Amino acid sequence: MSGRKVGGAADVCVVGLGPTGRALAHRAMRAGLRVVAVDPRPDRLFPPTFSCWVDELPDWLPPGVIASRIEAPVVWTKSAHRIDRPYAVLSKRGLHETLALDDATVISGRARIVQAHRVELADGTEVRAATVFDTRGMPSPAKRRTASAHGIFVDEDIAAPMVKAGEGLLLDWRPENGAGPGAPPSFLYSVPLGDGTVIFEETSLGLRGGMPQHELRRRTLNRLAAHGIRLRGDEPSEAAHYPLDTPPPETGLGQVIPYGSRGGMMHPITGYCVADSLALVDTAVDAVQRGTDPVEALWPWQARLVYWMRMRGVYGLGRLTEAQAIAMFDAFFTGSPRQQRALLSAHDDYAALGGGLFMTVARTWPFRWRYDLVGWTNRNRWVGWDYGRPEPRPEPDFPGTHESETSTAP
Secondary structure (H helix, E strand, O other), X not given: OOOOEEEEEEEEEEEOOOHHHHHHHHHHHHOOOOEEEEEOOOOOOOOOOOEEEHHHOOOOOOHHHEEEEEOOOEEEOOOEEEOOOOEEEXXXXXXXXXXXXXXXXXXXXXXXXXXXXXXXXXXXXEEEEEEEEEOOOOOOOOOOEEEEEEEEEEEHHHHOOOOOOOOOEEEEOOOOOOOOOOOOOOEEEEEXXXXXXXXXXXEEEEEEOOOOXXXXXXXXXXXXXXXXXXXXXXXXXXXXXXXXXXXXXXXXXXXXEEOHHHHOOOOOOOOOOHHHHHHHHHHHHHHHXXXXXXXXXXXXXXXXXXXXXXXXXXXXXXXXXXXXXXXXXXXXXXXXXXXHHHHHOOOOOHXXXXXXXXXXXXXXXXXXXXXXXXXXXXXXXXXXXXXXXXXXXXXXXXXXXOOOEEEEOO
């Protein structure tokens, strides 16, 4: 144990340097605050793929953080809906380099104790700061409402029959994943990443405990096969499995400030977190500079009401059949652009969100399906569903190839 003490005069300590924590440390540093940042691997590029709507990004981020831009992504329900709102995949390297920490004290280590003004690392190092932000990822969701996804990275030329450069599928509900109408539903997410590859990611949202990776992979491969796409066998993949129901923290000065996915910013319906976290960083930093409660600044009653309404949505989504989910999303994407934004990204537009949710339920047909959507029936429809055992993966077509897999954290 080192027993050393760091940052006795620090204004801010940030624990965790994913994109959320790194942005918080970077903007606090740029604001003139004395910053200490802690992470087991502070120089590592962010493993997961991060995407967002372009208009969600704060003005202080340069264009170089965007790796791939899609002007009008598509949602497939009963038919194709083209969304006239630019969408972006973020550049991991571009974002990492933009969020430089040159004037911060960066410590490589794992936090063992995180308190309001003190952080103790596994090696005994003690960090002191006036304000401590906890931006680490979340633990395993167990049986909580969960986002689960399995993504396969495919070369652009091979992916072209489904997704070409400049195109993107945000929600593809076409019945091509081989699950059948009587199984828990999932959809495909597929976008070009700007590095010559396209990610095909079968995704499940809202199920208690989520959907296992072997089932999601099987469904992804079925979709690709339906479009005549045959993989080599050495394509990398990524996995995602995290809870969607972490609530906003309680207000009050003199406490650890959870931020990002730990601080209620994980969107309960979409599973997105990074864009909202980036957009609200300056709000948190400004509160620290003024000596007020960052949680209160980040979570006014309007934002808490939005979170509550979105949670009603994820409860509904997690009990629908495939046909019901298609009908529900088909109804939602006939709403106004403001209503769509209120659900998909706006932090505190409670009025538009309430109207959008009401109209979505009202337009979902047949009428009896609305009972499932609002929770009057089939609340536990998919609990305990048996997905079977994983099947052995076939060997790659080419000798000497391998499959890499990264674990996605919010």
